[in-house]
Amino acid sequence: MSSALPPLVAPGPPLTPDQVARYARHLALDEIGEVGQRRLLASRVLVLGAGGLGSPVLLYLAAAGVGTLGIVDDDVVEVSNLQRQVVHGTADVGRRKVDSAADAVRGLDPHLEVVPHAVRLGPGNAGGLLGAYDVVVDGTDNFPTRYLVDDVCAELGRPWVWGSLQRGHAQVSTFWSRPPVGEGVGLRDVFGGPPSEGTVPSCAVDGVLGAVCAAAGAAMAIEVVKLLCGSGRTLLGRVAVHDAFAGTWQEVPVRRAQGRTDRAVPRAGTAPDRGAGPGxxxxxxxxxxxxxxxxxxxxxxxxxxxxxxxxxxxxxxxxxxxxxxxxxxxxxxxxxxxxxxxxxxxxxxxxxxxxxxxxxxxxxxxxxxxxxxxxxxxxxxxxxxxxxxxxxxxx
Structure with missing residues (x-):
């Protein structure tokens, strides 16, 4: 997947003097520049989960000037979250995560539009939510949601950026079933279907290094910027694997599974097709x-x-x-x-x-x-x- 992808978003209006000052370091980059910054300001990005991955993604996309940020999360802030979910603070314990995260984003830039969605993503609402945005970022920590996102984005033709954490390890990739250039790749091409319930321990059981969330979240935010601006080489067709304790990033190439076709989105109340698991x-x-x-x-x-x-x-x-x-x-x-x-x-x-x-x-x-x-x-x-x-x- 070495072909460059065209930008997802058309440029917005000319920058104001205040925006020129705020985004001066972006304007100096050939990969973004003035036109790219206008694309960022005109873009709409949906972040699923305001937790360990969603926190750095939201902060860096807000700082980058993404004009509209949607946040989906139905959970509340707990004290155990603060070790890694840096968009929240001690005073936010007990608050809805979407409200706490929205306040943090507005604190970075009050001119950005923040849309909190205090709901659990499911077959009944996924199409409407994901379809209202240019790019979806999945920072959730459960397999049913990841596979639902993969299926819905395939149906909508939307790209989505995925990240996963465990202990000191992280994996990041971009999935897009029908990109305008090159071969499409989805989550199922890498992992098959979801694993059986209980076969993969959660971060709550196996633990996670807080700072590895920042490394993976930053990589995910970079993927979003590249997709929106049409710059650089995305991770479409590659999985980046990070070992924080070894201090390494590795790259694993992936291709569309032979004979695989996109799946229809399951209707509300139906059981998802588990497909073939990851081994x-x-x-x-x-x-x-x-x-x-x-x-x-x-x-x-x-x-x-x-x-x-x-x-x-x-x-x-x-x-x-x-x-x-x-x-x-x-x-x-x-x-x-x-x-x-x-x-x-x-x-x-x-x-x-x-x-x-x-x-x-x-x-x-x-x-x-x-x-x-x-x-x-x-x-x-x-x-x-x-x-x-x-x-x-x-x-």
Missing amino acids: SAAGADDLATLVAAHAAGAVDVVDLRDAPEASAHPLPGVRAVPLAQFVTEQMLASLDPDRPLVLVCRLGARAAHAAALARAAGVRDVRHLPGGVAAWRLAAQDRATATPDAAVRGA
């Missing part, structure tokens, strides 16, 4: 078989934990490849597409993300462990204590 989540019965297959050398098992985690609690006989190294283009290209692959991390979130990327890279049989290293270790112990005959049968 299979191994269940309890599968795990025993996989442990036996690994002992027989029939599958490749990779431990994605960072070096300190893996060295403190190693998995005997399992190949250790930290996530930051695994997601490099060279590593993914080196995987044998015909050899079954099992991915494991501490709790399962990193393994699920890596399984999607391995699947996109062409590995046909990819498994990830929702229970993480504890589940693998327990299954290995059960096999070790089994009778010899049972062990032979399991292999």
